[in-house]
Amino acid sequence: MSLASGTKLSxxxxxxxMNKKGLIDQVSEAMEMPRTDATRSVEVVLDTIAEALFSGxxxxxxxxxxxxLRDRAARTGRNPSTGQPIDIPAKRDVKFKGGSKLLERLxxxxxxx
Numbered sequence: 574m575s576l577a578s579g580t581k582l583s584x585x586x587x588x589x590x591m592n593k594k595g596l597i598d599q600v601s602e603a604m605e606m607p608r609t610d611a612t613r614s615v616e617v618v619l620d621t622i623a624e625a626l627f628s629g630x631x632x633x634x635x636x637x638x639x640x641x642l643r644d645r646a647a648r649t650g651r652n653p654s655t656g657q658p659i660d661i662p663a664k665r666d667v668k669f670k671g672g673s674k675l676l677e678r679l680x681x682x683x684x685x686x
Contacts, residue, residue, distance in 0.1 A: 626667060636674035643668040 591599075593615070601611035622640055625632045631641035647663040671679070 634672065636672045638672040638675055639670050641668050641670070642666070 597608065597611045597615050600606075600615055601608045604611065604614075606614075622632050626640060626642060629642065631639055633639045643666045645664050645666055648661050649658050650661045651657065652659050
C-alpha cells in the first residue's frame with residue numbers, strides 16, 4: 574500500500590511551512606539529483622515508515638526520533654457547546670518522539686532566540 578503518493582505532508586522549515594513538494598525539492602537540491610529521483614526517494618522512505626507502522630512495528634531513526642503506534646481507549650467526553658456527554662470511540666494513533674540530537678538542536682535554537 575503506497576501511503577506517500579496520496580499523503581499531504583507538511584513541515585515547517587526556517588519559519589515557513591514546507592509540504593511534500595518542498596521536501597522533495599530540498600532532497601533534490603541537497604543530493605544534486607533529478608527531481609524524479611528525489612520524489613521516488615522520499616516516497617520510498619515514507620512508504621517504508623508507513624508499512625512498518627501498519628505491521629505494528631515502531632521506526633527508530635537514531636538522533637532524529639521514533640515513530641510508534643499508540644492505542645487510545647474508548648472514553649466518554651463532553652460536547653463543548655452543550656456540555657452533553659458523548660462517546661469517543663477507541664482509535665489507533667501514530668506517535669512521534671523526538672530523538673536526543675533533534676531535541677538538543679531545538680533547545681539550542683530556542684536559547685539563541
